[in-house]
Amino acid sequence: MIEDKNQQRTQLNDLGEFGLIDHLTKNFEAKHKSTIKGIGDDAAVIDNVDKQIVVTTDLLVEGVHFDLSYAPLKHLGYKAVIVNLSDVYAMNAEATQITVSIAVSNRFPLEALEELYSGIETASKVYNVDVVGGDTTSSTSGLLISVTAIGEVKSNDVVYRNGAKPNDLLVVTGDLGGAYMGLQVLEREKEVFKVNPNNQPDLDAYTYIMERQLKPEARKDIVKLLKDMEVKPTAMIDISDGLSSEILHICKASKVGCDLYEDKIPLDPQVISTCEEFNLDSTMIALNGGEDYELLMTVSQDDYPKIKANPNLTVIGFMTEENAGANLVTRAETKVPLQAQGWKNFSD
Amino acid sequence: MIEDKNQQRTQLNDLGEFGLIDHLTKNFEAKHKSTIKGIGDDAAVIDNVDKQIVVTTDLLVEGVHFDLSYAPLKHLGYKAVIVNLSDVYAMNAEATQITVSIAVSNRFPLEALEELYSGIETASKVYNVDVVGGDTTSSTSGLLISVTAIGEVKSNDVVYRNGAKPNDLLVVTGDLGGAYMGLQVLEREKEVFKVNPNNQPDLDAYTYIMERQLKPEARKDIVKLLKDMEVKPTAMIDISDGLSSEILHICKASKVGCDLYEDKIPLDPQVISTCEEFNLDSTMIALNGGEDYELLMTVSQDDYPKIKANPNLTVIGFMTEENAGANLVTRAETKVPLQAQGWKNFSD
Numbered sequence: 159m160i161e162d163k164n165q166q167r168t169q170l171n172d173l174g175e176f177g178l179i180d181h182l183t184k185n186f187e188a189k190h191k192s193t194i195k196g197i198g199d200d201a202a203v204i205d206n207v208d209k210q211i212v213v214t215t216d217l218l219v220e221g222v223h224f225d226l227s228y229a230p231l232k233h234l235g236y237k238a239v240i241v242n243l244s245d246v247y248a249m250n251a252e253a254t255q256i257t258v259s260i261a262v263s264n265r266f267p268l269e270a271l272e273e274l275y276s277g278i279e280t281a282s283k284v285y286n287v288d289v290v291g292g293d294t295t296s297s298t299s300g301l302l303i304s305v306t307a308i309g310e311v312k313s314n315d316v317v318y319r320n321g322a323k324p325n326d327l328l329v330v331t332g333d334l335g336g337a338y339m340g341l342q343v344l345e346r347e348k349e350v351f352k353v354n355p356n357n358q359p360d361l362d363a364y365t366y367i368m369e370r371q372l373k374p375e376a377r378k379d380i381v382k383l384l385k386d387m388e389v390k391p392t393a394m395i396d397i398s399d400g401l402s403s404e405i406l407h408i409c410k411a412s413k414v415g416c417d418l419y420e421d422k423i424p425l426d427p428q429v430i431s432t433c434e435e436f437n438l439d440s441t442m443i444a445l446n447g448g449e450d451y452e453l454l455m456t457v458s459q460d461d462y463p464k465i466k467a468n469p470n471l472t473v474i475g476f477m478t479e480e481n482a483g484a485n486l487v488t489r490a491e492t493k494v495p496l497q498a499q500g501w502k503n504f505s506d
Numbered sequence: 507m508i509e510d511k512n513q514q515r516t517q518l519n520d521l522g523e524f525g526l527i528d529h530l531t532k533n534f535e536a537k538h539k540s541t542i543k544g545i546g547d548d549a550a551v552i553d554n555v556d557k558q559i560v561v562t563t564d565l566l567v568e569g570v571h572f573d574l575s576y577a578p579l580k581h582l583g584y585k586a587v588i589v590n591l592s593d594v595y596a597m598n599a600e601a602t603q604i605t606v607s608i609a610v611s612n613r614f615p616l617e618a619l620e621e622l623y624s625g626i627e628t629a630s631k632v633y634n635v636d637v638v639g640g641d642t643t644s645s646t647s648g649l650l651i652s653v654t655a656i657g658e659v660k661s662n663d664v665v666y667r668n669g670a671k672p673n674d675l676l677v678v679t680g681d682l683g684g685a686y687m688g689l690q691v692l693e694r695e696k697e698v699f700k701v702n703p704n705n706q707p708d709l710d711a712y713t714y715i716m717e718r719q720l721k722p723e724a725r726k727d728i729v730k731l732l733k734d735m736e737v738k739p740t741a742m743i744d745i746s747d748g749l750s751s752e753i754l755h756i757c758k759a760s761k762v763g764c765d766l767y768e769d770k771i772p773l774d775p776q777v778i779s780t781c782e783e784f785n786l787d788s789t790m791i792a793l794n795g796g797e798d799y800e801l802l803m804t805v806s807q808d809d810y811p812k813i814k815a816n817p818n819l820t821v822i823g824f825m826t827e828e829n830a831g832a833n834l835v836t837r838a839e840t841k842v843p844l845q846a847q848g849w850k851n852f853s854d
């Protein structure tokens with residue numbers, strides 16, 4: 159929230175469309191042997207020998223998905239890539255290529271877009287994906303980022319949402335609710351800043367949850383872990399809209415029910431303490447907060463010995479017959495039907 | 507430009523994100539056997555056995571690329587697909603799948619998006635591509651459409667921009683300048699309409715060029731024609747920014763020069779007559795107008811006997827050594843260096 163008055167401002171008009179995309183992507187090198195041709199022709203050319211490809215796309219819109227008053231552009235570029243890679247990993251696939259398109263108004267100088275693209279470049283390096291195409295155009299207002307991610311997977315390895323069976327274990331990676339509580343802290347600090355711009359906030363108590371919001375990671379490591387453990391989930395989905403919504407997606411697609419145990423939901427201590435501070439119920443936040451980009455999967459009971467000791471995986475319930483419905487089993491041992499709220503509605 | 511005051515308006519908020527995408531894509535059926543999984547999971551799954559895939563993406567932004575005061579939403583949906591397919595065909599590939607994402611403000615009722623998607627559906631049927639994914643989100647202003655197109659091609663068949671050689675023939679499909687002159691007519695009618703909304707314009711003299719602007723087609727037929735004729739171009743690109751700009755792309759990528767003959771540039775009689783009416787030079791319009799979505803290719807002289815009689819293909823010049831530069835040979839037989847303007851700058 160500190161503005162450097164001396165920062166360099168190069169007008170986008172000075173570059174033109176071709177100059178801009180050349181400039182922004184000049185450091186991007188193809189690393190995958192499947193990338194036959196990247197940026198610089200009418201289309202990219204990819205050769206995924208003997209594998210199926212997966213394709214997913216997401217839009218991030220200023221004022222809807224992010225607020226530039228607290229989201230640094232570098233982190234935003236990183237996050238725009240991560241939210242798409244997360245969908246690829248949720249298919250049990252390896253992400254290999256992305257395209258990145260942006261629509262941007264003239265209020266952004268070139269240096270701002272360089273920041274954005276440096277985050278995109280960092281993500282592409284960390285996750286080993288090639289940036290193979292994209293489009294830059296002007297917008298009448300604000301910034302919009304559209305990313306398409308491509309991955310590859312052997313046809314026997316792909317995991318859909320629709321393979322869960324009754325008695326399968328419901329398993330989640332990492333912990334939940336952090337990204338949403340990070341957003342609450344950032345929104346509060348924004349209000350404080352408006353009142354007193356000289357206030358220097360002490361945010362040490364919130365570093366983990368703020369990073370979960372501003373610079374999330376996608377669980378590439380889990381796809382490798384599952385392969386190493388020789389576990390193929392029966393269904394998998396990434397948690398972008400909240401645990402509750404994602405469980406219901408699997409239940410609907412797989413025609414099963416579910417018992418989710420409240421006391422098994424993994425929560426970071428910072429999420430619990432911040433929920434107390436904001437007077438929010440941490441279970442509700444984990445169920446509906448969204449944007450955690452963890453993976454939710456169902457696993458056959460036969461595979462329980464393989465997964466039980468792994469600190470990345472938490473068994474939080476099991477699947478039931480469809481007519482039993484999708485339920486939360488509370489700490490008081492009552493059953494409450496799960497409802498899909500999704501973070502967008504939740505934050506209204 | 508005629509508004510139906512009784513039209514139905516369903517608020518987008520009533521549906522929610524998942525309801526909206528389900529509703530808009532419910533008629534979309536996968537037709538390609540390579541489409542293993544379309545809409546409805548974290549990502550689409552595609553199996554292009556033994557072929558390379560090509561990927562391309564484009565953004566269309568309201569107020570920048572289209573004006574809803576004269577572009578019907580159905581045509582806009584159609585055009586958003588076509589501009590991407592055109593890039594796939596420019597690789598000499600077959601288009602097989604697309605993803606479509608939209609960001610839309612609440613001023614659009616559901617019925618407007620249904621119109622848009624009916625155009626997308628029509629294009630996907632006419633061009634035989636599967637809609638396999640996408641994202642819908644709200645925007646703070648206006649409409650934005652992001653399409654990613656995927657195609658397949660045998661590795662020996664792919665045509666890049668960089669294969670042109672000196673003495674190759676420069677060949678273009680169809681005719682040029684129509685889309686730009688159609689835009690001029692539409693802009694003029696919009697101004698007339700502002701002054702007198704009851705004026706009923708007689709646009710019969712402009713039907714071809716208006717259709718070139720509002721509902722362009724991509725040259726899928728040319729990819730098939732080239733295969734049937736057993737001609738593989740040495741380089742190919744689609745004409746989105748204007749003939750001049752595209753020739754320079756090929757020259758730069760292939761490290762060659764070019765002599766383009768003014769008197770060979772194919773023009774429709776409606777383009778010529780409308781240019782006269784607007785007091786514009788038709789050669790300038792063909793060179794810089796853009797949005798024609800024809801294909802520009804270079805072909806070995808050895809293939810001349812195969813292409814010479816085909817009404818879809820016009821030889822407009824030939825490639826030269828790089829140091830000779832890219833030139834227009836005028837009717838007066840003087841050489842003028844080609845300049846890249848592109849329609850965006852041109853229309854400023």
